[in-house]
Amino acid sequence: MEDNILLQVNNISVVYSDVIQVLKGVSLVIRKGQIVSLLGSNGAGKTTTLKAISGLLKPENGKVTEGSIEYGGKGIHNSSPETITRLGIIQVLEGRQPFKYLTVEENLRVGTATRWGKPYKKDLELVYHYFQPLVARKNRLAGYCSGGELQMLVMGRALMAHPKLLLLDEPSLGLAPFLVREIFQIVKRINEEQGTTIMLVEQNANMALLIAHYGYVMENGKIVM
Numbered sequence: 001m002e003d004n005i006l007l008q009v010n011n012i013s014v015v016y017s018d019v020i021q022v023l024k025g026v027s028l029v030i031r032k033g034q035i036v037s038l039l040g041s042n043g044a045g046k047t048t049t050l051k052a053i054s055g056l057l058k059p060e061n062g063k064v065t066e067g068s069i070e071y072g073g074k075g076i077h078n079s080s081p082e083t084i085t086r087l088g089i090i091q092v093l094e095g096r097q098p099f100k101y102l103t104v105e106e107n108l109r110v111g112t113a114t115r116w117g118k119p120y121k122k123d124l125e126l127v128y129h130y131f132q133p134l135v136a137r138k139n140r141l142a143g144y145c146s147g148g149e150l151q152m153l154v155m156g157r158a159l160m161a162h163p164k165l166l167l168l169d170e171p172s173l174g175l176a177p178f179l180v181r182e183i184f185q186i187v188k189r190i191n192e193e194q195g196t197t198i199m200l201v202e203q204n205a206n207m208a209l210l211i212a213h214y215g216y217v218m219e220n221g222k223i224v225m
């Protein structure tokens with residue numbers, strides 16, 4: 001494997017509940033330091049691809065039945081989500097789910113769960129540096145935050161976990177265009193300034209391709225472009 005490849009998905013097939021085949025021979029490469037976008041319409045299989053990488057198929061009764069996923073040269077397609085998270089692959093799920101009855105800052109601290117006991121003050125400062133609207137909201141219950149604030153919160157929570165590969169599932173979904181622009185600019189800055197490699201799943205191809213170094217288009221469980 002080339003030195004600068006962080007993640008390589010080799011010809012994977014994914015099946016849910018032993019019978020529903022969703023991915024059919026998907027291959028893609030993510031190089032260190034890049035933003036790679038995975039585009040496609042509803043139901044194309046983008047989320048399934050992310051979950052195959054992060055190990056989150058299992059709770060949905062899904063399985064990688066063929067092919068392999070290599071991260072830093074090691075196969076991870078049979079690893080548990082906990083192991084994959086500890087390797088630095090952090091997924092921000094679609095739909096912005098915070099812990100509603102925790103405050104914004106408490107939610108951010110949950111992001112450090114894989115390394116309890118370690119200091120996190122600098123990480124909080126970093127999150128507030130990128131997601132400034134969260135500063136004024138830090139003591140508010142997450143359940144009272146707006147959609148834009150919640151998107152910032154779930155991305156900030158992921159940053160707290162020190163991602164090496166950040167998987168973002170449709171951050172633009174349902175947000176006003178000005179907020180989408182703001183969030184994409186922050187994603188770009190995190191990539192440039194922190195060197196975080198990012199895989200960005202989007203239906204909003206125009207916005208995603210503005211910041212991505214590379215893009216794949218998916219249709220019906222296959223990469224078509």
Ligand code: ATP
Pocket residue numbers: 016017020022040041042043044045046047048049060061062094203
């Ligand atoms: P969206 O933008 O709607 O999230 P997507 O491109 O991310 O779309 P997936 O969520 O990966 O697509 O879904 C791809 C296909 O797999 C869809 O037909 C969906 O119904 C099916 N699917 C997803 N999860 C499951 C599951 N747990 N069990 C069975 N089928 C599933």
